[in-house]
Amino acid sequence: MEDIIRIGTRGSALALWQAYHISDLLASGGLSTEIVKIETQGDKILDRSLSKIGSKGVFTAELEDALYTNRIDIAVHSAKDLPSELPDGLEIIAFTERERVNDVLVSFNKEISLTDGKPWIIGTSSTRRVAMLQHYYPYLKTTDMRGNLQTRMRKLQEGQCDALVLAFAGVHRMEYDEHIVAYLPTDTFTPAVGQGSVAVEASVKLEPSKRQRIRTLVNHPTTEIALRTERAYLKRLQGGCSIPSFGLANFDSQEDTVTLQAGIISLDGTRLVAKSLQQSSANAELMGYQMADEILNSGGAEILRKIREQQMLNK
Numbered sequence: 001m002e003d004i005i006r007i008g009t010r011g012s013a014l015a016l017w018q019a020y021h022i023s024d025l026l027a028s029g030g031l032s033t034e035i036v037k038i039e040t041q042g043d044k045i046l047d048r049s050l051s052k053i054g055s056k057g058v059f060t061a062e063l064e065d066a067l068y069t070n071r072i073d074i075a076v077h078s079a080k081d082l083p084s085e086l087p088d089g090l091e092i093i094a095f096t097e098r099e100r101v102n103d104v105l106v107s108f109n110k111e112i113s114l115t116d117g118k119p120w121i122i123g124t125s126s127t128r129r130v131a132m133l134q135h136y137y138p139y140l141k142t143t144d145m146r147g148n149l150q151t152r153m154r155k156l157q158e159g160q161c162d163a164l165v166l167a168f169a170g171v172h173r174m175e176y177d178e179h180i181v182a183y184l185p186t187d188t189f190t191p192a193v194g195q196g197s198v199a200v201e202a203s204v205k206l207e208p209s210k211r212q213r214i215r216t217l218v219n220h221p222t223t224e225i226a227l228r229t230e231r232a233y234l235k236r237l238q239g240g241c242s243i244p245s246f247g248l249a250n251f252d253s254q255e256d257t258v259t260l261q262a263g264i265i266s267l268d269g270t271r272l273v274a275k276s277l278q279q280s281s282a283n284a285e286l287m288g289y290q291m292a293d294e295i296l297n298s299g300g301a302e303i304l305r306k307i308r309e310q311q312m313l314n315k
């Protein structure tokens, strides 16, 4: 009898979409699956911003416990939500093909533009997005907007803000595309590391033949190179998801090179350090580490130190 792959996921609509996406990919190769919903701390605490909860693993810890205790075979996460360093004994075994990676502006008002100089109120809870909005469009106002996508859309509809900045990937998966009013350019508004891909996490003890079958059916090699490059950058930076860092790698299969644009920005958006590097794909992860060193040495370390100070004070 063929084993059933038990897929652990959070219960939000976006998380479930991702879990069913993985389930479909596995089913296409003849594997049976079962979805196991698990609530995480990040799902329970909705009244405080993530940077105040202490970001590390708020959306992942309970899923990882279930991996350790063999309640599930794999855990499915937005790659963006997975800390750059996984707990001992766990690994990422696959990354799905990356969706369009941009952040998008979402509004019921088609007239809204970030560049029209008006003081629109933009809802977001990401420190990166707040900082970048203030950096590139200082006349805008931002307001903290937590909750799942559906909650944020409701708050937008109620008029709590004029527009939201969100990852295209989530907006598309939840079928809100018709409300997208702009795609933000990735060269300035560089996304968070991992944005747009779904990651499959497993125990290193997962049976090798199972691991390989899952990997064959789910992993997208080009995406994997990019994501491992970005994650190497994040790991060396010691950022975490409440730090406004960003990174986007692109693999050029013709040249066999990887380009990485990455950086960090101060919380108020006044100081931004960003760079771009290119290397052969064999050196991609090393380039991620090199990028972090260069960013830290070019003022990034000072920005990081100040952010940590501010976040300690706000707790």
Ligand SMILES: NCc1[nH]cc(CCC(=O)O)c1CC(=O)O
Binding pocket: 078, 079, 080, 081, 165, 166, 167, 168, 169, 170, 171, 194, 195, 196, 197, 198
């Ligand atoms: N931080 C929450 C989160 N984690 C993953 C996504 C969207 C899907 C993705 O980027 O893979 C979102 C929502 C958002 O940032 O708008």
